[in-house]
Amino acid sequence: MxxxxxxxxxxxxxxxxxxxxxxxxxxxxAATTQKPLGVLDALANYYRLDNSNIHRGAHALADRATRYYEETREAVQQFIGAKESAEIIFTKGTTESINLVAKTFGRKFIGSGEEIIISTLEHHSNIVPWQMLCEETGAILKIIPINDAGEIIFEEFEKLLSPKTKLVSIVHASNALGTINPVKKVIEAAHAVGAKVLLDGAQSTSHLEIDVQELDCDFLAFSAHKLYGPTGLGVLYGKREVLEAMPPFLGGGEMIKEVTFEKTTYNDIPFKFEAGTPNIADVIAFKAALDFIKSLxxxxxxxxxxxxxxxxxxxxxxxxxxxxxxxxxxxxxxxxxxxxxxxxxxxxxxxxxxxxxxxxxxxxxxxxxxxxxxxxxxxxxxxxxxxxxxxxxxxxxxxxxxxxxxx
CATH class of the missing domain: 3.90.1150.10 (Aspartate Aminotransferase, domain 1)
Known part of the structure; x- marks a missing residue:
């Protein structure tokens, strides 16, 4: 076409x-894409016609806002090939999505002497959270080297893998060089030693077909503003069984089922990870961006x-x-x-x-x-x-x- x-x-x-x-x-x-009229109109129309908080209101505006918000979640599910919409968590961006995994999955499942692998190609947002986790827990950060063309040296990656490897967090496509990493091979090798894999999809999602079930990644993080959508909005995909095993990221409204002064019961996914009033307008407008991509x-x-x-x-x-x-x-x-x-x-x-x-x-x-x-x-x-x-x-x-x- x-x-x-x-x-x-x-x-x-x-x-x-x-x-x-x-x-x-x-x-x-690569820093941010521009926004088509459909996104601009959706953003304005929410504030003109539908402005309301979501999920708990018992009136027409709340019903409409909730429906549009959840329609975006379903659109994201289809966009990346997730099994179900509950595996889609809205965040502030790729950076927050990676930090969420570091501060929940990382704190619970990565301990002293255990290992995290990243690559030389990583954005600071896929370096610093893991350094912070290692300082906190005593985990060890290992780095995949690259060649002069800017490609990871896969044989060196394989040498880094061991039963101590708990997570491989790697960029799908480099923001600085454009390099597309062989993430399917990376995921297969990591899973062979029992490690989980997070893909930084901030660049790849706007250029490449993504199917998280076919890739078999455990997490995928990306941002709306690099996909013709609004700023201040990101997505974290996670496999249901992994997300359910993780503790909440932030505490507050929405992420709870019941609160007493003695104990709080946490909500189901994805709401367990979406505390407080979310970025409703930008989530709703993001669907127009995904519709634009789908139309082309x-x-x-x-x-x-x-x-x-x-x-x-x-x-x-x-x-x-x-x-x-x-x-x-x-x-x-x-x-x-x-x-x-x-x-x-x-x-x-x-x-x-x-x-x-x-x-x-x-x-x-x-x-x-x-x-x-x-x-x-x-x-x-x-x-x-x-x-x-x-x-x-x-x-x-x-x-x-x-x-x-x-x-």
Whole structure:
């Protein structure tokens, strides 16, 4: 299926503006994607027509809000292929989802001398919670090394596995390099030693088909705002039997069945992990984002984005002074690079002057940058509403900057 990109772009008001007198070219999609009109309308309509708390109200607005909220949970279930909607927990984002697992599953099931494995590719949100848990419990954190292309060395991962391994927490697709990890193989190897597996799907869910039952992962964490949805909203998927064995994350309303001063009985999943008034409006609006993705189809989205990345590589690799960082064979549409002799921030500012929005810095992956011996990179990340003509303007801008520095 070929996509009508002009029609798609018409759904995103933010794209139709000028920056510094130039048409905006938005290549910071790995940080956050823009929002289509359907999401904006759903968000506004909730506050205009349905604003009410959910699950406990006995009036029409509460009934509608509750129904729309739970319809989103069912849409997420279908989006990732979960067995049931009760396995879908709403959080503030990928970061909170990972912290939830660390502070519940981790505290209960990972003890002193037992091991957690992550990779060199991880975002800080999939490093720091495990370091905190290790400091608290005496558990040991082990790191999967990567090669110069930015791919995990699977044989080294296998060497790290042992009966002491209780959890493998690994990124599905790297936010900094775009590398797609062989997570099916990782999960199978981890399960063979009795370990659970958490996938950081913050980047992969917007680019790749996800079926958690086929992958057989125990947890999947991701964020709505990288899927054309609102900010401040995330998802944690967990297998029912694992979630039921975990203690609650936060205490308060909704996560209880009965409270007395002597004892509290906790609610069933997913409500056990959703204390307090949730982010109702953004959850409801997120369904419109998922509907948008479904209307286009993940295969068509991926084909378009892969084409953009291939076009960028073709245009950029012959530019003198252009240094690609992360050249894995399997990637999502993330292009990370430096220009010889220039700081990434300076390159980013020069591109911004041309109306081109990119991300610069360490991308919350400082250990990964250290592995490559660099301070950071310039990152251009592409989405379904980007065009080949925008890629050509990026290449032209990079060529001009590189000529200026390397003449």
């Amino acid at each position: 070929s996509l009508d990109i002009n029609q798609i772009r018409g759904l995103f008001p933010v794209l139709h503006q000028e920056v510094h007198g130039k048409p905006l070219i938005y290549f910071d999609n 189809g993940k295969p068509a989205i991926k084909a378009h984005e892969d084409g953009l990345l291939a076009h960028a590589n073709e245009l950029l690799n012959d530019i003198k002074g252009f240094i690609p960082i992360g050249t894995a064979a399997e990637k999502v549409s993330v292009l990370s690079f430096n220009i010889n002799g220039m700081h990434p921030f300076d390159v980013g500012q020069m591109l911004d002057a041309k109306g081109i929005a990119v991300r610069t810095g360490h991308h919350c992956t400082q250990p990964l940058m250290k592995r490559f011996g660099i301070e950071g990179t310039v990152r251009a990340s592409f989405s379904v509403y980007n065009t080949k003509s925008e890629i050509e303007k990026l290449a032209e801008g990079i060529a001009q900057i590189a000529r200026f520095k390397n003449k």
